[in-house]
Each structure stands twice: as C-alpha cells, then as structure tokens.
Amino acid sequence: MNGKGQAATSDADGHTALVRYDSVSMTYPSRRGRPPLKALEPVDLSVERGEFICLVGPSGCGKTTLLKITAALLTPTQGSVLFKGTPLSEPNRAIGVMFQKPVLLPWRTVEKNAFLPAEIGGTMGPDTADRVAKVLSMVGLHDFATALPDQLSGGMQQRAALARTLVYEPELLLMDEPFGALDEFTREAMNLELSELTSHSGITSLFVTHNIPEAVFLADRVVVMSPRPGRVSGVVEVPFPKPRRVDFMRDPAFTDLTFEVRSILAEAEDKSRKAKETRP
C-alpha cells in the first residue's frame, strides 16, 4: 500500500479490495443559472475488507458526494468505483447507508422501521423477524422495539437507523456524520458501541466526520481531503487494536495522530488558499 492509501485492484492471490476508487471525479452540471461546480478532483483510494475508514475534510469538499457515488445514488463525471472488483452502476443491497438524520418514519414503531427495507425490497421472508430482533438487540434497543421514534432520544433514534441498515447484513456501511447532531457524551458512547459492533462483525466502514478525535478513535485509516474540489491530501494510519476503549484517547499516540490529521488539513487549506490568490 502506498502513502495515498492505494492498493492494487487484485494481487497475485486474486485478493480484491472491497472498494476501489479509480480517478473518481465529480462536476455538478450548471443549474438555475449557476455555473457547473467541480466537487471532486480525481480520487484514488482502496478500501480493504474489514477496514474502518474515516473521511475528514472542510465543509463542501465533497465528502457526501463521494459517499453518494459509493451508494450509486450519483454517477461520477469521470472514473469509476469498483465494488468487489465490479463497477458499481446501481444501488447494491450489500452497501448500507446511514445519514446524519435518522430518517425514521414517525408513525412506525422501531421494529416496523427496521422491517422497511425488506418490505420495500420485497424480500420479507421467514427469517426477517429474527434478523430484526437480532439487530435491535445488537444496538441495545430490544426493549424499545414497539416504541415510536418520538419516544426515543436522539442517540436511540440513530441506533434505530443503524439497526435498519444492519438488517441486510451489509458488507459495506456508509455513514455520513451519523452522530453529528448528538451531544458529546452520547456521541462518545455511540463511538464505543460502533467500534465494538464493526470490529466484531468484520463489516467494512466508510465514515464521514468533522470531528478529528472521533475519526482517530474509530479509524484504521483517516483519509484527509482538501478543500473543494476535494481530493485525498493524505492518509493517517491508526495502527491500534480494535475495538477501541476510552483509554485509547489518553494514549499520547492518540494526541499525536490527531495533530497529524490537523496538520495535513491545515496544509491543504493553506495550499488551496494560495492557489486561489495566485489565480488570474
């Protein structure tokens, strides 16, 4: 693997990265008199199976755009995304998505919200109820299966949304600032649970956050993006065992790593500002 976090699509043993971004760039077309907007410069990145990748970068640098491309909700203007070696062209059930807001249907109970993807996808089967019960238990909501979303706290609503995503046992979990609206204490508790859950299930995760300590706490690698148009400015490896415990945040290496991420961000911001100043 090189410093930009790239790996070969497949090696001599036929090993394939779970996701590979090959020169993925995105320009939104002009609309309502607004000029076209270049959101992403070519992004090259490989995500290995079981890895937890955190994406950090300034607001508007294209993080959500990259996640939407990975969910096949958007088609890149150039380049391609390979999922298990095959180009992604339509939403894939093996890829679960979770956004900042839990998007639960308010009139359905927690359990019925979790059933929703199977209902919509026409895949309700004899084992669906068992799977729903299992994931609600995994996220600590087994006692709230029959509660309505407005009877839950913000953190519990996010757990319900996570459960709904996990019902399908996705191989890849895309999370866009899922805990951004939560208070610090709840966010920390959610991070501990997420670290536990993802390391035990072996699920591969791509997690967007603005919070640098959160990124270092969760990630195997923190991918730092430049200001718009976003590209990969650097990758910081976090070679510590998972699941992580709270003490990890007391480790001097934790502080060093958050500084490393911060300095890559600052350097990229500086470069981008200078480039804008010298532009004719």
Ligand SMILES: Nc1ncnc2c1ncn2[C@@H]1O[C@H](COP(=O)(O)OP(=O)(O)OP(=O)(O)O)[C@@H](O)[C@H]1O
């Ligand atoms: N549908 C769209 N049409 C046109 N421009 C868009 C569209 N969606 C996003 N953009 C623009 O693309 C750029 C990247 O947006 P994106 O939402 O990916 O950023 P982000 O890194 O997720 O930002 P934030 O951290 O604030 O969530 C922004 O300048 C935004 O205005």
Ligand SMILES: [Mg+2]
């Ligand atoms: Mg975003």
